[in-house]
Amino acid sequence: MNGAGIYGSELKIQGFSGYLCELLTLHYGSFQKLVKAASRWKPGTVIDPEHTYRDESEPNILFEGQPLIVIDPVDPNRNVAAAVSMENFAVFVRACQEFLSRPRREFFFSNKVELLDAKTLQKIIKQRGTKVLCVVFKSPDLVPDVLYPQLRKTQRTIMNRLAQAGFDVLRSDVWSDSDAGILLEFRVSKLPRVRKRIGPPITLDAGDFIREHLRSEKMLAGPYVDPTGRMVFELVQEETDAADALKRIMEKRTAFGKHVIEAVGKGYKIVDESGLLKLLRDRKFKEFISEYFTRRLPWYR
Template sequence: MNYDSVLKGVLPELVPSDNERKIVSKEVNKFLVEINAELKKKKLKATAVLGGSYAKNVWLAGDYDVDMFVKFNVSHKSDDLSNLLESVLKKWKPERIHGSRDYFWIKNKIKYEIIPVLDIKQAAQAENVTDFSPKHVDWVNKNGKKLKNDIRLAKKFCKAAKCYGAESYIRGFSGHVIDILVIYNKGFLQLLKAAIKWKPKVVLDYNKVHQGRAVWRLNKSKTEGPLVLVDPVQPERNAAAALTRENFDKFVSAAKQFLKKPSVDFFVEQPLDISKLKKKGYLIALSVTTVDAKEDVAGTKFVRAFEFVRDNLVDFNVIDAVWQWDKESKGNWFFVVKKTKLSEFVDHKGPPVKMKDAVKEFKKAHKKTFTKAAHIWTKVKRDAITPEEKVKLLIKDEYVKSRVGKITW
């Protein structure tokens, strides 16, 4: 199959039907009316409006995650907008999510993400980065009018490649990042063709504001990732600052595979295939429960604990490591390693032999030493020689115990 026939075959599954749009719009508009009524009742100078993929008309069929902005008049700039909004949403029992300015999740038939922002008319009025968010919608609708379906393709492609999501426990390609990338490259296919040439660190500046100097001009802490994507609305911001190298690599790899052999399979979210993991090497599988009620908090702790175990299995040559989680309380960790048994002792490097005093102290601490490559060394007994033994020790570590609940084999 060629690219065009694959993409034409996929699109009807991604674009919401007229009937679906009608049903969802009715539900969403009803909720907007209810929130605005509550804002009026509280006598707040604010208006709830649609945001994100729904306002941009790039949402996927069957995907009912809806962003809303509650735009507060600038007269509220000295107020805590998150607390004001929480009082408005109280009857819907929202989940408060920590951010540069806290926002809220409400889950019923649809999952709503409700973000308090100042209704700014110019950049100087902004008190927080989120105040620019409605401007992102305007930018996409202006610059991406003919690319809405390309954005849908890119979004579904990332979901299938398991590299999509702005949540702090995923750190993948956000919807906003995908919007910019598709518009920057003038299409989905063009994006993939550009991506196969990417090497960290990639710097993309749609408006050429920084004239090739974005890495030096932007906040250093925000340019440490593999992709520096200058926000066209906030040029001092890297829109892809949260993207991990792992998710960056997943996208580039999927792009290469698709361009080599296009298939509709690249747009299908597949369940984890345990049998494929087993074929890669020695598999260790754990069932893990999360303890926090808030999804973002629980998910972040779950993934951080997973990464701690994975990173401490390095001596066993980790081939692959995967997690899955139901976003409520149940999850799994899978570690595939090459080595199933290590030597009982490992060489431990000491100071250079020319550092006489340090060598003397090292010899005091270790009875048996030897010299190699101009350093003093000793042999230290490992705390575990099999991956199972190591994992059992790691899951007892306070770092893991403080982040997740029960772990079973």
């Protein structure tokens, strides 16, 4: 687990606790048998060491949406694997598959991420051709298990609202030290002044859709039917710059984590590439940004 970077049930990591590892090994009888079984796991896998539930569908209902369900022998109403994210579940399954195919040292002792200097970081961003923005604010004084869920909730809200505004975020991540931040990498950060508003297919009534947009001052063209059979209007794209859209979202601060709302209200900044280079003076941020831009499964480093 350490070698794959998924050991620890803290909400910052969302991985496998020591207790969970022990239960899995005991359940399957050995490390080798665990690896072989886990290589075939699917999301929603149920492991019930004490056979508490007669029907596997019961824990799937009780712990709906959790990728791995391991019933606690002491408390059958508890999923010992509740902290494991879908991402880390998939990493473990993939690690087991590849370990069976080609066992090697890197699965247990992976190489550390090489820290990037300013020149290398600039080169990587230029090669990627993306626009990178980072929202930075004073980190709330919270333990990581409280802070990181709030950061991720804020991240999801920002990404959803950027998508609604028409901006395509390639990837995003969060970090925290004395400052906290949400990194956003855009495939496209500048949009044209026109956007499509796609309505219902021909099989559904489009009356309300047509009336609403015919009266709109933002209407440029339409209604017309596109090749898929849907009604379409072309409207004015109000925000054409990702940085402006991000600033608007940050100013509203709705549906953010509770303590993030308070922290952002006291002050924040949106930094671009030049600002990222200055942040490299912070060791934790340097580790974070180096991991982000050289991301790969640990055993491939």
